[in-house]
Amino acid sequence: MNTDAISIFNSAVSAVQPATLIQKSIQHDADSITICGKLFPRSAGRPIWVFGAGKAAAAMAQAVETALPDCQLQGLVITKYGHELPLQHIRLATAGHPIPDENGVAATLQMTEMITGVQADDIVIFLLSGGTSALLADHPPGATLQEVQTVFDLLLKSGADIHEINTVRKHLSGVKGGQLALLTNTPALCTIVLSDVVGDDLHVIGSGPTVPDPSTFADAMAVVEKYRLTDLLPLSIYLHLERGCAGGIAETPKPGHPRFAHTNTFLAGTNRIALEAAANTARQLGYDTHILTSTLTGDAITIAHSLVEQAKAWTGKRPACLLAGGESTVTVKGKGMGGRNQQLALAAGIALNGQEGITFLSAGTDGTDGPTDAAGAIADAAIMQIGKNAQEHLEQQDAYPFFKKAGGLLITGPTQTNVMDIIIILLV
Template sequence: MQDQRQVARTIFAHALTAVEPAQLIKRVIGIDGYTLHCVNEIVDLQAFNNIYVIGAGKASVPMAAAMEEIIDAKISKGAITTKYGHATPLQCIVTTEAGHPVPDENGLKGTETIKSILESATENDLVIMLLSGGGSALLADIPLGCTLSDIQQCNELLLQSGADIVEINTVRKHLSNVKGGQLARIAYPAKVVTLILSDVLGDPLNVIASGPTVPDPTTFADAWKVLEKYNLLNKIPDSVLAYLTEGKTGTHQETPKPGDRIFERVSNYIIGSNRLALAFAREKAEELGYIVEIYSNQLQGEAREVAKMIISQAKEVYKDITKPKPYCILAGGETTVTIRGNGLGGRNQELALAAAIELEHQAGITLLSAGTDGTDGPTDATGALADSATLFEAIELGIDGNVYLKNNDSYHFFQQVGGHLITGPTQTNVMDLIVVLIHA
C-alpha cells in the first residue's frame, strides 16, 4: 500500500511541473530587441511610452518574476496581489499579500494600487496583466453603500452554500467595480494583454478570477438568481441586498458586455490549465508502467458523491483480472462541499475520506486527491491519500470515518489516521487532480 501511495505522489508532483508559472510565461513570451513575441502577437515596444505589469492570483508572483526576467528594465511600473505566504522578492513590481478565499483590508489596498496604475494609462501604454486562480478574492473592492465586513460575510455564505465557481463569481462580479471586465474599462484606451492560468472547468475566460479584462455576459439579475437558488437572500447583509436590488433596476452601471469598444485593444490568453497537468500526469503514469484512463477533465459535483463514482469505477477495473499491467485512473476538475457540520477540511480531503469509506475491505486501490495550489480549504494540507488501510487504521484508533465525514471534519480525520498530502504553496493553481492506482 505504501508503495502505491508514493507512486501516486510521484505522478502528482510530475503533473505540477507542467504548470509551473514562470515556465509557462517563458513558453509564450519572448523578446528580440524591442519586439515582444506574446503568444501569437508581435508587439513593438517602441510604440508605447510605458509598460505596466499588474496581476492577481496565487501564481501571479512567479509569473511576474518571469516577466521581469524577460522584459527587465522596460517595465515602467507594476503591482501584484497574491495570497498570504505566496510572495517572493521582485525587482520592480510591488507585491501585496492579501486574504483568500475571503477578501481583506490588504486586498483592498493592493487593488487600489493596481487601479491607480490603470487610471494613469493612456492609449500609448501597454498593460500586461497576469491572472491565476484566487484572483476573484484578491482583486478586492467594496461597492457603494457596503462595508468590507458585508462583502466578507457574503463571500463566506457563497463558499459554504455548495454553489459552483461560475455562480459564485457571477455574484462577485456584481459586487465589484473591478471584476467582470471592469479593469479593462479602467485601463481603456491602453493596449491590454492578459495571460491567464485557468482554475475553472472548461477554461471560461469570463469566470477565471472573475474575468477583469473579459466581456461579462452575466447581469445583476443573474447574481440575484444565484442568491435565490441557494436561499441566501435572507442571509446576506441588507446593504448587499440593497445594492443588488438597485443594480437590477439600473441604478448601478452593468459590467461591460461583449461588443463594448473597451475590449478592442484587449487580448486574453490562457497559458496553463488542468488539461496540461493531466497530460503530464498521464505521461508519468505511463512511464511507470500503468495503463491510463482519463476519467474526466471536468470533474464537478459534491466531493463525497464524486468519490463514490470514481471508486465504483476503480472497483470495476479491479474485477477485470485480464489487465496485463497495473491501471491508473486520472481525473481533473473541482468538486464542491456543502458545509453541514462544524469540522475542518477541504474538498480534496473530504473526497479522500469518502473514498476511504468506500474502500473498506477493498485491497489494491489507492486514491490521491489534491489541489494543485498546495492548499485544500482553510488548511495546511493540499489533499489526502486513501486506501483499504485508511479505515483499518481509523478503527484501530477508535475513529469512525462516517462521523467525521458527516461533520465535514476530514482534516482532523487524516491528521489522526495519516494520509495527508502537504506540499506548502506550489505557486500555481489549475484546480484539482485525482490519481487512482489499481493493482489487481
C-alpha cells in the same frame, strides 16, 4: 503505491509552473514584445506595465521579470499570504484568501490608481490566476468590507459552483467582470491566464476583470435565491443587487463592448496540461494510464462514490492509473476542519470498504485545500484502517484531523500555480 501517486501528482503541478508557461508565452527584442504569438511594438523610453492577482501572481510576475530582463518593468501584483516570492521591479502585495481583507482592498485601490496612469501607447500585461476574486478586493457603495466578507463566506459554504459564486462576486465589485479593463487607456492590454475553472471560461476565471461579462444582476440574484441566501445577506448587499436588477446600477460591460476590441487574452495553463503530464509520468512508472475527464464537477461525496465504483469495476490491464481533473463542491454544514479534496478522499476511502489494491489521491494543484495547510489527502485500505470514526468525520466535514492521525494528508506547501484539482486512482 502512495509514493507513485505523489510522484504523479508532483509531475502534474510541475507542468503548469509559471516559469515554464511564461517562458513559452513571452519573447522580446529591442523594438517589440511577442505575447503568445502576437507582436506588440515597444515605445522608446516607456515601461512595460505588469499587473495581476491570484495565488500564482508572484510566480507569474517573477517569470515575466526573467523573460524580459532588458525591459523597464513597472506595476503591482497581489497574491495570497504565504505565496510571496522576491521580485526585482514589480511591486508585490499580499492579501486575504478565500475571504477578502483590508490589505486586498488597499492593494486593489493602489492598482487601479496605477492603471489609470497608463499611457495610450504603453503595453500592459495582466497576470491572472485562481484566487483573484478574493485578492482583487473592493466593496460596492453603501456596503462595507465586512458585509462583503459575509457574502463570500455564505457563498463558499452554500454548495454553489464557481460559475455561480463569481456571478455574484462580479456584481458586488467595481473591478471584476471586465470593469478593470475599462480603466486602461491602451489598446495593448494582454491578459495571461492560468485557468482554475472547469471549461476554462475566461469570464469566470478570477471573476474576469479584463474580459466582457455575459452575466447580469438578475443572474446574481437568482444564485442568491437558489441557495436560499436572501434572508442571510446583509441588507446593504441585498439592496445593491435589487437596485442593479431594477436598472439603477450600471451592468458590467457585455460582449461586444467597444473597449474590448483591442484587448487580448491568452490561456497559458490548464488542468488538461497538468493531467497530460501526470499521465506521462504514470506511464513511465509502468501504469496503464487513462484520463477520464478534465471537467469534473459536482458534490465531492457523489464524485467519490462514482470514481470508486469505476475503480472497483475496472477490468483493464493492471497496474492501472485513472486520472481526473476538475473541482468538486461541498455544502458546509458541520463544524469540522478540511477542504473539498480531503472530503472527497475520505468519502472514497469509506466507499473502498477495506478493498486493497486501490489508492485514491485527491489534491489541489495550488497546494491548498480549504482553510488548511494540506493540498489534499490519500486514502487506501491501510490508511482507512488506522483512522477512526470515518463516517462521523465525513458528516462533520472534519477530514483533516482524520487524515492527520491516519497519515493520509498530502502537504506540499504553496505550489505557485493553480489549475484546479487532480484525482489519481492507482490499481494493482
